[in-house]
Amino acid sequence: MHTFVGFPMTFWTFVYIAGAVQAALLALTLWRRPANQAANHLLSIWVALTGVDLAVKALYWHLLSSEWFRAYRFVALFPFLYGSLFYLYVRALVEERRFRPRDVVHLAGFIVMLVLNSYVFVASDTQLQALSARWIAGERTIGLWFDGPLFLYSLSYVMAALALLRSYRRQLHQQRSDADRLSLRWIDAMAGFQIAIWSLAILQALVYVPLLNYGLLFGLVAAWVWMVGWFSLSQPPVQARPAASSSQPGREQGEQEPTAAIDTARFADVEARLAQLMNNDAPLYLEPALTIGQVAKRSGYPEYLVSAVINRRLGGSFCDYVNRLRVEAVRARLADPSESRTILDLAYACGFTSKSTFNAAFKKQVGDTPSSYRRQHAATPVT
Incomplete structure (x- = not known):
């Protein structure tokens, strides 16, 4: 009986089959989800491929049959698709761009490796039996020449996806006061999980460590499917990246962006108008x-001019500016001994949409936690 990480192969077979079934169900559910449809179609394909990968590996390791070795080596190439699919998924989320024929270029790594491993797919039955026997005996016919390019190729796509996500978040902070709520934090977890799996794979290829082998590695892949399901099925509709255009919202038809000198001349008026809107009886920052x-x-001013004033005169992004006003509003209420509402109720009443965003903004601006700040003011005697 073959064992991996101290467990009999039947244990890992069960784990992989369970992961494959979960992947199939998740892929079907994602394909039918109306929210973020273009992105979820790509994610559905990605998850389905992962399920096929797990199922074939489970069958081969359970049967150890040379007839399954060709299929085993074919799905071993699937990881060359995973990094590029992750990038295309993130791109579809933030830009609402569907897969197009020219995006086939992102499958180049898989195609190249498919050609390099073509000898397996045209091998005779006798040759397959010999290759399978060597594989079972631990004499791998692929090594660093496979794992090294896989790691670098996939990692480059993950980094490209994270760069795209960073740009998206930066634009959100310039456009929306609830940017943190829409920042796709689950993408960071998906990227981190992939990097961890590939790092373990490259470590296993470089150094023999008893606890790091294919049993554990693809057990983590099965866990990754579960994590994807957890995050993807609860994701709200994503706010697509604002389209870059020379015609900014709020600018009159035909109005051109003025020179820096003219802009500067209007800054004081815009700043005064913003102060008026944010400090009246129903301040704008209360809108979540x-x-x-x-x-x-x-x-009454063009959006580009309002944005320039916030960035150059008021400091930080639009999201930072609005959250500073909200923190000051919460701070004033926390210092009021007659205020009985909870801290979270106050945060929501002042426009925050996320507890974590509120806590981080408050600590950054005040240098203390909201609860500690309230306790200190409650302990201060009223004179």
């Missing part, structure tokens, strides 16, 4: 999903 376009419309 406030956007810079809405502020520009209420101010």
Whole structure:
């Protein structure tokens, strides 16, 4: 009986089959989800391929039959698709771009490796039996020449996806006050999980460690399927990246962006108007999903000019600016001994949409936690 990581192969067979079944069900569910449809179709294909990968490996390791070796080596090439599919998935989320014929270029790594391993797929039955026997005996016919390029190729796509995500988040912070709520934090977890799996794979190829072998490695892949299901089925519709255009929202038809000198001349007026909107009896920052376009419309100034004033005169992004006002509003209420509402209720009442965003913004601005700040002011005697 073959064993991996101290467990009989039947244990890992069960884990992989369970992961494959879960992947199949998840792929079907994702394909039918109306939210983020273009992205979820790509994710569905990715998850389905992972399920096929797990199922074939489970069957081969359980049967140890040379007839399954050809299929085994074919699915061993699937990881060359995973990094590029992750990039295409993130791109579809933030830009609402479907897979197009020219995106086939992102499958180049898989195609190249398919050609390099073609000798396996045309081998005779006798040759397959010999290759399978060598594989079972631990004499791998592929090594660093396979794992090294896989790691670098896949990692480059993960980094490209994270760069795209960073740009998306930066634009969100310039456009929306609830940017943190829409920042796709689950993508970081997906990327980190993939990097961890590939790092273990390259370590296993370089150094023999009893606990690091294919049993554990693909057990982590099965766990990754579960994690993808957890995050992807609960994701809300994603706010697509604002389209770059020379015609900014809030600018009159035909109006051109003025020179820096003219902009500067209007900054004081725009700043005063913003102060008026944010400090009246019904300040704008109380609106949870406030956007810079809405502020520009209420101010009567073009959006590009409002954005320039916030960035150059008021410091930080639009999201930072609005959250500073919200923190000050919460701070004033926390210092009021007659205020009985909970801290979270106050945060939501002042426009925050996330507890974590509120806590981080409060600590950054005040230098203390909201609960500690409230306790200190509650202990201060009223004179």
